[in-house]
Amino acid sequence: xxxxxxxxxxxxxxxxxxxxxxxxxxxxxxxxxxxxxxxxxxxxxxxxxxxxxxxxxxxxxxxxxxxxxxxxxxxxxxxxxxxxxxxxxxxxxxxxxxxxxxxxxxxxxxxxxxxxxxxxxxxxxxxxxxxxxxxxxxxxxxxxxxxxxxxxxxxxxxxxxxxxxxxxxxxxxxxxxxxxxxxxxxxxxxxxxxxxxxxxxxxxxxxxxxxxxxxxxxxxxxxxxxxxxxxxxxxxxxxxxxxxxxxxxxxxxxxxxxxxxxxxxxxxxxxxxxxxxxxxxxxxx
Amino acid sequence: xxxxxxxxxxxxxxxxxxxxxxxxxxxxxxxxxxxxxxxxxxxxxxxxxxxxxxxxxxxxxxxxxxxxxxxxxxxxxxxxxxxxxxxxxxxxxxxxxxxxxxxxxxxxxxxxxxxxxxxxxxxxxxxxxxxxxxxxxxxxxxxxxxxxxxxxxxxxxxxxxxxxxxxxxxxxxxxxxxxxxxxxxxxxxxxxxxxxxxxxxxxxxxxxxxxxxxxxxxxxxxxxxxxxxxxxxxxxxxxxxxxxxxxxxxxxxxxxxxxxxxxxxxxxxxxxxxxxxxxxxxxxx
Numbered sequence: 290x291x292x293x294x295x296x297x298x299x300x301x302x303x304x305x306x307x308x309x310x311x312x313x314x315x316x317x318x319x320x321x322x323x324x325x326x327x328x329x330x331x332x333x334x335x336x337x338x339x340x341x342x343x344x345x346x347x348x349x350x351x352x353x354x355x356x357x358x359x360x361x362x363x364x365x366x367x368x369x370x371x372x373x374x375x376x377x378x379x380x381x382x383x384x385x386x387x388x389x390x391x392x393x394x395x396x397x398x399x400x401x402x403x404x405x406x407x408x409x410x411x412x413x414x415x416x417x418x419x420x421x422x423x424x425x426x427x428x429x430x431x432x433x434x435x436x437x438x439x440x441x442x443x444x445x446x447x448x449x450x451x452x453x454x455x456x457x458x459x460x461x462x463x464x465x466x467x468x469x470x471x472x473x474x475x476x477x478x479x480x481x482x483x484x485x486x487x488x489x490x491x492x493x494x495x496x497x498x499x500x501x502x503x504x505x506x507x508x509x510x511x512x513x514x515x516x517x518x519x520x521x522x523x524x525x526x527x528x529x530x531x532x533x534x535x536x537x538x539x540x541x542x543x544x545x546x547x548x549x550x551x552x553x554x555x556x557x558x559x560x561x562x563x564x565x566x567x568x569x570x571x572x573x574x
Numbered sequence: 575x576x577x578x579x580x581x582x583x584x585x586x587x588x589x590x591x592x593x594x595x596x597x598x599x600x601x602x603x604x605x606x607x608x609x610x611x612x613x614x615x616x617x618x619x620x621x622x623x624x625x626x627x628x629x630x631x632x633x634x635x636x637x638x639x640x641x642x643x644x645x646x647x648x649x650x651x652x653x654x655x656x657x658x659x660x661x662x663x664x665x666x667x668x669x670x671x672x673x674x675x676x677x678x679x680x681x682x683x684x685x686x687x688x689x690x691x692x693x694x695x696x697x698x699x700x701x702x703x704x705x706x707x708x709x710x711x712x713x714x715x716x717x718x719x720x721x722x723x724x725x726x727x728x729x730x731x732x733x734x735x736x737x738x739x740x741x742x743x744x745x746x747x748x749x750x751x752x753x754x755x756x757x758x759x760x761x762x763x764x765x766x767x768x769x770x771x772x773x774x775x776x777x778x779x780x781x782x783x784x785x786x787x788x789x790x791x792x793x794x795x796x797x798x799x800x801x802x803x804x805x806x807x808x809x810x811x812x813x814x815x816x817x818x819x820x821x822x823x824x825x826x827x828x829x830x831x832x833x834x835x836x837x838x839x840x841x842x843x844x845x846x847x848x849x850x851x852x853x854x855x856x857x858x859x
Contacts, residue, residue: 304593308590328656371614371615
């Protein structure tokens, strides 16, 4: 679950998701957008129960579902067997081009084409430019009016009554950086993904296998921990989260260690872990 | 999950069933027969994940699926979206007549027609007659041969060389009673069910609502705790288990108390509870 722009975005929905939401105190009624990477059971078998529960607790407003085309057809069969849901399911399937599949005032979401055994997409969440914070003392010092403040928040410079240009950077705090999160699961190793997720703050990348099983990874179109780290390093991300570990590995810390040899800021994730991307101001000029 | 005749019978499969099996140390690979009462999510949404997992762990032998006709069609759509399972799904839908839908050397299973918002069936498990245990000392005392012992185990009397008839009851221990378990969920209150589950050792009967909400129970074709107890009392069962409680009741003990006023040997079940039906010898003549 991603919280951004005060909204909750559910990304993939394996069996038991609704129980996990309750366990971690997350209200399913607050979910309006569900992104499904691909139609394999461990990514979608919890969707039926979650949507069914939303209907039971009286949901009326739409749920927006993002995912491969077949997801819409799958949900039509759901209705056929289990009856219509009492709210609208609004489908959006990733387009071939690079347009956003979701956009609000504050964030955009881009689908990332993945190579797996069935059509699959990752998702890249990015904050948009935020209005600049104007330094209160400077408003008075330079005599800015309300209209001037609006312009300065947008990044414009200010010209005072004497015709003197006051550069925006003197009137505002350094801007916040635009936070970003990318989710990549499931996919074969694809170094080309680094270009798409370049410089994100937080990258989740599947790491189903260890490098010693890289043949198996290639055969099943999955990645190894080392390969996930290679993508992260090439993309220059701030932090890498790896997960989706095969149950064959009794100790997932081995996979974390394998990735860390390539990209030190890697964490092997466990159910219930919480990661934040703090807001930081970019350094001023 | 019912264990009978050294086999495991899974009865209904809501979301998270495979996780519960692991939690309680039950090996899903040991399941060969799955009985589905009806196609509502809380009874079937765990089936996709469970079957998918069985495929992943290398299952080759068939899984026998019992349930309404639409279950077979539902699983065809499963295959269409998620690929064929690497083992056979053998379907049996309850027939209109009273034939067993499952039979082994030791037990029989009968489908119980229920009245709910979609085709629904309960299931009645009964042990068959068991061979009698012959009293060792009497074999010697009366000089029984091997062929005689086989006959006596079947219940026949013994005629010795002098032509004297030794009644079976003198040669054998009193027989074990035939244990039985009935599962009834979901259904509107139907006193006629008592005839079908007459005298069973253990009856599970749904009790979604409290008697104070009996209108709601009738509208949604569910039962109240008092109604479940009424069926149990009329049927003269040994013990009643109630469950499937609506989440509106903060304290399910209230529902247990309601049922106990009508049928004292009632237990409100919780996840993970285990109930046994001990083998008892019927009293001799």
